[in-house]
Every structure is written in C-alpha cells, then in structure tokens.
Amino acid sequence: MSTLSRLSQSTVEAPISFLMREALARPELVSLAAGFVDQASLPLEETFRAVEGLLESSALGRAALQYSSTMGDAAVRDILLTRLLQADGVSGNSRSFEQVIMTAGSNELLYQLGLVLLDREDIVLCGAPSYFVFLGALQGIGARAHGLPVDHNGLIPEALEEVLQKAKATGDSDRIKALYLTTYFDNPSSITTSQKRREEIFEIVSRYNHQQHRLYIIEDAAYRDLRYFGEDIPSLFSLDLENKTVVYTSSFSKSFSPGLRVGWGVLPNDLVAPLSHHQGNMNFGAPHFSQQVIRQVIEGGDFDLHLSKLRLTYQKKLETMVSAAEEYLGDLTEVSWLPAAGGLYIWLKLDGVDTGTEGPLFPRALEKGVLYVPGYYCYPTEGSPPAHDQIRLSFGVQSVDRIKQGMQLLSDAIRETLAQKEPQYQ
Numbered sequence: 061m062s063t064l065s066r067l068s069q070s071t072v073e074a075p076i077s078f079l080m081r082e083a084l085a086r087p088e089l090v091s092l093a094a095g096f097v098d099q100a101s102l103p104l105e106e107t108f109r110a111v112e113g114l115l116e117s118s119a120l121g122r123a124a125l126q127y128s129s130t131m132g133d134a135a136v137r138d139i140l141l142t143r144l145l146q147a148d149g150v151s152g153n154s155r156s157f158e159q160v161i162m163t164a165g166s167n168e169l170l171y172q173l174g175l176v177l178l179d180r181e182d183i184v185l186c187g188a189p190s191y192f193v194f195l196g197a198l199q200g201i202g203a204r205a206h207g208l209p210v211d212h213n214g215l216i217p218e219a220l221e222e223v224l225q226k227a228k229a230t231g232d233s234d235r236i237k238a239l240y241l242t243t244y245f246d247n248p249s250s251i252t253t254s255q256k257r258r259e260e261i262f263e264i265v266s267r268y269n270h271q272q273h274r275l276y277i278i279e280d281a282a283y284r285d286l287r288y289f290g291e292d293i294p295s296l297f298s299l300d301l302e303n304k305t306v307v308y309t310s311s312f313s314k315s316f317s318p319g320l321r322v323g324w325g326v327l328p329n330d331l332v333a334p335l336s337h338h339q340g341n342m343n344f345g346a347p348h349f350s351q352q353v354i355r356q357v358i359e360g361g362d363f364d365l366h367l368s369k370l371r372l373t374y375q376k377k378l379e380t381m382v383s384a385a386e387e388y389l390g391d392l393t394e395v396s397w398l399p400a401a402g403g404l405y406i407w408l409k410l411d412g413v414d415t416g417t418e419g420p421l422f423p424r425a426l427e428k429g430v431l432y433v434p435g436y437y438c439y440p441t442e443g444s445p446p447a448h449d450q451i452r453l454s455f456g457v458q459s460v461d462r463i464k465q466g467m468q469l470l471s472d473a474i475r476e477t478l479a480q481k482e483p484q485y486q
Contacts, residue, residue: 066180071200074193075437078417083431090466091431095247095314095404096457101373102317103357103366110356120352128348130340131332132162132324136351139358140324144308147284148298155303159327161335162346166282166311166323171197172342173278173307176334177237178203184278185223186240187215189407189438189450191247191280194240203237207443212398214253215241217260223443224268224275238276239265243296245283245403248438248452252401255293262299262306269305276328277306285315285367287402288375303329312354314404314456315367320350374404377455377463381406384464388471394478404456407435413477415451421477430469 062069076094083091115121131137137160145153163169178184180202186195188207198205208219220239227233239261243253253261265275279296297308309325316322323346327335339345357363378400385406389395394411415421416434425432435450453470455463 066202067200070202072196074196076193076433079431079433082426086429089426089429089431090458090462090469092453092455092458092463092466092470093431093433094457095454097314097318097404098370098373098377098456101370102319103362106357106362106366107317107320107353109360109362110353113356113360114349114352124349124352126348128162128345128351130336130345131158132160132346133348133351133355136355137162137324139355140310141326143358144295144297144310144326147292148294150294150298154301155326159303159329159332161325161327161332161339162351163323163325163339164321164343164346165313165318166280166309166325167193167197168346169309169323169325170194170278170280172335172338173238173331174198174201174203176331176338177276181235183232183236183442184238184240185220185236185443186440187242187246187249188440188444188446189248189435190240190440191242192433192437194280195438195440204442205440206236207440209444210249210251212251214243214246214251214257215261217257217264220261221264224264233273236273236275238278240278240280241296242280242283244281244293245286245400245405247283247403248405248433248435249398249407250400250403250405251398251407252293253296258293258296258299262296265305275305276331279306279308281308282311282314283403284310286371286374286404288371288378289401297326300328307331315370316354316357316363320353321347322350322354374402374456377458377460378406380460380463381453381455381467384467388468389474392474392478395474404454406453406455408451408453409447410449410451410474412449413474414448416448419448420480421473424477425470425473428469428473430466430473432470 079093083089114124138157141157141160178201183204183206184198185206187210195205209216227236268275297306300306311323397406397408413421416436433452436446436448439446
C-alpha cells in the first residue's frame, strides 16, 4: 500500500518536462517547444529602476519586504482592476478591488480554483485542444476534462449547449463545475474567441445557471497583452454584470517577467472567501515584493513602454515563423496552419502524419535538431477525440535566425516522413 496521497499518485509528470529535458540535454537543438519569453527582451533596466525606487526609501523598502494581505496588496489590486475595466470599456461598474486576488503566477490561481471547486470525478469543460498544463492539474486533482470542438472563432456554442442538455437529461449537471477558455490567443492554437461567440457562450451558461445549477467560466487571459494585429475585444468577464459567473485570470509572466511570478484574477462574489481562505492556509499570499515591483513599473509608465517594444519583437518573430512556413512548407498540400494575430504560438496540422513521440516525425525532427510540442498533449481524455496530426510551435524564445533555421529543419523532417508510402496512423 502506497504511503502517498491519492492526489500525489494521480499527479503525473507534465509533458513539457520531458521536452525540456531533451532541450537541456542537447543545447544545439532548436527548441520550438517551450513557451518561454524572449531572453533579450526581459526588462532588466525597468526592473532595476523599480527595485531602486523601492529600496531608496526605507519605508517603501521595508513595506515591500514585509507580508501583505492574503489576497494581495490593495493598491496593486485596485490598479489592475482599473486597467482591466478600462481595457474592456466598462465604466460605473460595481466591481471592487476586493474581488481581485494576487497569486504566484496565473497557473497557481488555476490550480487553486481546481482545489476549491472540484471533487474527484467532477467535470471541467474546455476546448479541444486546450492548455495542457491545466489539463495535467485537473488530472492530478482527480477531475475530468471534457473537450468541446472549436473552430477559427473559438468554442462552438452548439457543442456547449448539447453537452449541458445531455448532462441535465442524465442527471450529471451537478458534476459540471466550470468551463475553461483561453479567450485571447489560445495556448496552443492561438485562436481568439470572437465577440459573437463570447456573447453566445455567456448566454448559454447564464441560462443554464438560472436553472438552479452553478457553472463558472474560467477566462484565461494570460496572452491578452500580446496582440500584434487587429483591435482588442472586451473580455467575457465584461459581460458578467452580476459578478456571479466569470473568473478572469491573467499574468505578468508573458508581458513582463516570468521570474517575478505575479499572477492575478478577478473572482465572482461567492468565490472571494473560499479562495482567500485557501490561499491563507497555503502561503499567506503571493510574494509582496514582486507585487510592489509591478506597481512601480505600471505607475512609472515603464510597463506600457516595455509592452510596446515587446509587441514589436514578437510581431517580427511571428512574421518570421509564418514566412518560413510558407517558404519551406507552403507547397505541401498535407500541411496547413492557423493564422495568428498575437500570442506566442503557431498551430500546425499535418494530414496523415502521426506527430506524437511514438510516431515517425518526432524522432526524425530530433535527429534533424528541432523540437516541437506534439498536439495530442493538448487534448482532454474525454469529449472530442484527440488529434494525432497537429503540433504546437513557439516563437517566443528563439532568435529570428534560429526560428528560420528550426522551420527549415522541421520541413526536412516532414518531407522525409511524407515520403514514406504507408499511412502512419489510422
């Protein structure tokens, strides 16, 4: 009999850990796998000025080095809520900074939401594909992730309606606790949920909740700031005027620095106390010093200036990856990819090719010297069946030259794989 808890026994190694070991063991590999940020763009000078500003005052410095409240620094929470409401074009709203929670990265908030909301065998609905780190967290908790089909506009509302109606008919409604969506530049597909879809999804969930159920929408907006083309879209959160349904989560890991570990979210009214209690028992709150650094860079204007430069950097990298895909893969009818207007990823589809670690392409790509994330990692075990012919490519960490080199190596591996006469999977 194991001495480990059921939670520990259910928690398996994240797929990205295997990919990272490959990358670290072979530094010459061009890794288009991990969603790391651009190393040269990390805000060294901006962070130095913020820390210097904190520590040149003994009062500010000691306050930053002290504990904060469990939910986070009140001033920081108010700043973040104000910026969110401004981005959404919302004024005169009833929301308060007391609904905002600070966490050590947005993944911590997602995990805490899982622990607060879910019992074993409870269900979280999500897109297929979806963010595989959260899928792994749900598996560890003992919850079930049920994938719903998506298209270029996001989650298909009719599929959501169908699964909710089926659950009602079978008496399983109480098991469905949340709908998880990355509404801006989805990880892995880079799809942004259209305004029309947001309204349709919110209407379906609201109608479902009025039937004595409680289904939360977890809106993951970690990539919202990384838009390179087009206009921003108001969040799903902005539709929730009664503060009952949408949990909005975000992070400074992609837009400023992952090393600071600053995530945050806005909670529906009835989740504020449960999350506060849970966080208080776990860590007494997110790192206060990091919160104060973020406050300094926002109030001093450095954050927005940095973000403007960062967008230009990533736009060039995205354009490089797409241009390389067109140059090296554009003549192959078996290969297609989704357009991206932001984020850090390109979602590639290869008809007739098993892209998994046990298929023919992955080892051949490693042999060539390029690493990618197999698409099937990003699919839940229930609902829409996983696709074995897709891959996620990240352009965040590699230089423009390395991106182009990696795409050429990947093209070589794909062409050799396609040259095999027999189909690779059924």
